[in-house]
Amino acid sequence: MSIVHYSNVDWIVAWDENLKSHTYIKGGDLVFDGNRISHIGRAHEGPADRVIDGAGLCLMPGLVDVHSHPASEVMYRGIREDHSVREHYMTGLYERSCSFPIDPEDMKIGAEVAYADLMLSGVTTLVDITFPYPGWADVMERSGLRLFAAPGFNTARWHRDNAHELKYVEDIALGRRNFDAALKIVDQMAAHSSGRLSGVISPFQIDNNNTEMLVDSHAAARERNLPWTTHAAQAVVEHQVMVQRHGITPIQYLDKLGLLGRGTILGHAITIDQHSWIGWHTDRDLGLLGDSETAVAHCPTPFMRYGTILEHFGKYKDAGVVLAIGTDTIPHNMLEDLRYAAILGRVASHDGQVASTSDVFHAGTVGGARALMRDDIGKLAVGAKADIVVVDTTHPVMAPVRDPIVSLVHSAAERAVRDVYIDGNLVVENHRVLTLDRNEAAGQLAECQARMEAGVPDKDYLGRSSRDIAPLSLPEAFSNAVV
Secondary structure, three states: OOEEEEEEEOEEEEEEOOOOEEEEEOOEEEEEEOOEEEEEEOOOOOOOOEEEEOOOEEEEEOEEEEEEOHHHHHHHOOOOOOOOOHHHOOOOHHHHHHHOOOOHHHHHHHHHHHHHHHHHOOEEEEEEEEOOOOOHHHHHHHHOOEEEEEEEEOOEEEEOOOOOOOEEEEOHHHHHHHHHHHHHHHHHHHOOOOOOEEEOEEEOEOOOOOHHHHHHHHHHHHHHOOOEEEEEOOOHHHHHHHHHHHOOOHHHHHHHOOOOOOOEEEEEOOOOOOOOOOOOOOOOHHHHHHHOOOEEEEOHHHHHHHOOOOOOHHHHHHHOOEEEEOOEOOOOOHHHHHHHHHHHHHHHHOOOOOOOHHHHHHHHHHHHHHHOOOOOOOOOOOOOEOOEEEEEOOOHHHOOOOOHHHHHHHHHHHHHEEEEEEOOEEEEEOOEEOOOOHHHHHHHHHHHHHHHHHOHHHHOOOOOOHHHHOOOOOOOOOOOOOO
16 A cells, blocks of 8 residues: 655645534645545655645545436436426426336446546545446446445336326335345445445335335344435425325334434435425424434435425524435536535525535535445545545636635536545546546447337337437437538
8 A cells, every 4th residue: 555645735625523524724735545544734744655746736525425326317318307297296207217218238338437427526435326237246346436335126116107197016025035135235345355335225215115125124224234225205296105105294204114313314305394395284304304313315406407496405404404415317427416506505595695615515525424324434534534536726617716615616516626536546537537438338328328218119108209208409400401
């Protein structure tokens, strides 16, 4: 293992344990020895294998993305950005899931592209929530990411045979088999020699799993001291289904089962009882989340495309909810999701001082670490993992560098991310991913998407084509027209 010494760095985003906050150090040194940070602060006089001049640089902690579907969502590029279904309260989730078949063999290609994009935007820790596919373990290992594999399972799947109604096809035996397979995967991750791989127990959706599966999977997570995650309170349709089944909201149902609390990460938790699209008669959900210190994976991008929003970031924060950030979908750019979390939080609250850049940066770093029950990631501190993002403050979009995190989140985004270290290993150098062949994989995506779209008429309940469901943004002219 080598000792790397960044000397006289213009800006270091260092963790202050007394303040429980990130702080700026100007003109300081940072040293990491192998995969751990060994020094932050004044000039370091000790030995080093490599000394790097920190002029023009900002060192910040790697971002912690607690909710993403990398392998599949990249296949929907050009499809899902404008796709929504009015009968399902604008969400297009159910229609895509029921009508667009993705070849499992193609998913490793999607993962390679998305993993690379995530690292280029400063992500060093990722929760990958997916149904297992061939080659998943290989691309995880090669990526160099600190990965929490969350292999999904359900006791029922969604089904549509009309425009307005969501139905369920139950197969408990299959769900149990997939649950057993998921446990084997997360146990293998924990034993991996790299030390970078771990697992999360993940019944995919609250409405697609029966009570027994939710309770049993949560117990399995507690036995292994692993996080437990599920999609919950993510849509009006889901709220209606859960109320019909149980007479209470999804959040109240999870509380009744004893599934809220530390180590539980709820994907989205937007449509709680006081949300304007719900209009439910109680006002308890936010208090249940906050009092139990449950984590919420806030993923603003997919929901803003449907015209809805978390109501609101500041209210969840003040209630004591552990707020973390996820990319969920394309473009797999964590810095853009931090920006959207800040801006939409202010729009939802009608208050420009809510969801500050500091708030969302905290959520995207130590908030995510707390959600994952880790205290050694998401921050630059002595003893923490050497997950470090090197920001080029000389990039024109960063100028003038009055406040580098503000400039990065609100202006430059991934364009200013120069280098990335994960576990002390350089995985991005000079804006280029070293561990994966992003360009090669990206070149194959068109064929993967074409295969998916070709299967839509056979899977869609109306036999529609993908173009019928998700038309192009502009009408097509003759292909041989002279412009």
